[in-house]
Amino acid sequence: MGERYDSVRELATVADSRVDAERAPVVVIAGCGAGTTVAQLREYDVDAYGFDSSPTVLETAPSPVRERLLEADLRDEDLVASLREAFGIDEIDVFVTESLLSFLTIEEATTALARIRETDGVGTLVHQVRIDPPVAAQEGEIDVTIMPPAEWQAACDPDGEDVWRDPMERLDLPPDGTDVR
Numbered sequence: 434m435g436e437r438y439d440s441v442r443e444l445a446t447v448a449d450s451r452v453d454a455e456r457a458p459v460v461v462i463a464g465c466g467a468g469t470t471v472a473q474l475r476e477y478d479v480d481a482y483g484f485d486s487s488p489t490v491l492e493t494a495p496s497p498v499r500e501r502l503l504e505a506d507l508r509d510e511d512l513v514a515s516l517r518e519a520f521g522i523d524e525i526d527v528f529v530t531e532s533l534l535s536f537l538t539i540e541e542a543t544t545a546l547a548r549i550r551e552t553d554g555v556g557t558l559v560h561q562v563r564i565d566p567p568v569a570a571q572e573g574e575i576d577v578t579i580m581p582p583a584e585w586q587a588a589c590d591p592d593g594e595d596v597w598r599d600p601m602e603r604l605d606l607p608p609d610g611t612d613v614r
Contacts, residue, residue: 441470443604444529444559445477451526451556456480458526461516463507464533466490468498475501482520484512507533507545513552526556532563532600534585535577542578543589550594558595559604560585 448458457480462470465483467490474481475498484505485491491502503519505512507530517523528549534542549555562582580588582597590597598604 440600440603441473442477444470444527445474445479447557447559447604448474448479448527449477459522459524460527460529461525463528463530464536465502465531468494468502470529470531471501472498480522482516482522484516507537507549508541510548512545513549513555524554524556528555528558530558530560530562532561534560534562534589535579536575537578539578539588542585546589546595550590560595560597561600562597563600 444460445458448460452458457478459480460474460482462468462474462481462483465471465485466487468483471481471483472495482501482503484503486504486506488504491499491504494502501520503516505515509515513525516525530546537545546558546560550558560582562580562585564579564581582599582602586593586595586597596604
């Protein structure tokens with residue numbers, strides 16, 4: 434039997450490797466839904482926050498995590514400033530898009546990610562890209578862009594500045610202290 438893979442623990446370890454021992458790492462989850470990953474990261478002493486564009490989904494978040502969530506859209510031009518103001522944070526050590534990009538066009542994703550990547554105080558960008566369409570897309574209710582992580586990277590990040598993974602794939606980043614950029 435193989436080793437159990439805990440993607441949240443691995444993300445917490447990556448985040449921890451991006452900061453010195455003086456403070457907890459700050460992680461923002463884009464497309465956080467009801468905040469499950471945010472709550473799980475908190476269990477690993479990560480200062481985690483999230484945002485989602487669906488107020489209906491955010492309302493389902495349990496009350497302890499709800500104060501760490503914001504209604505916002507990855508395409509918002511002032512997104513990082515809004516996150517900093519809402520949560521009282523300066524640095525974002527790891528910015529994660531959690532199975533979110535497929536809901537955007539390639540042009541929207543490229544523009545939004547370039548803006549975030551160029552913002553001072555935002556560290557490593559990690560994109561978890563699903564290759565299976567959501568049920569609503571399978572039923573024809575919404576349009577989505579489904580591509581493997583390598584194709585998203587080629588389209589949105591040709592310089593390879595970010596980390597691109599299927600959510601079920603291990604991060605396997607460089608050793609502690611090594612920047613992936």
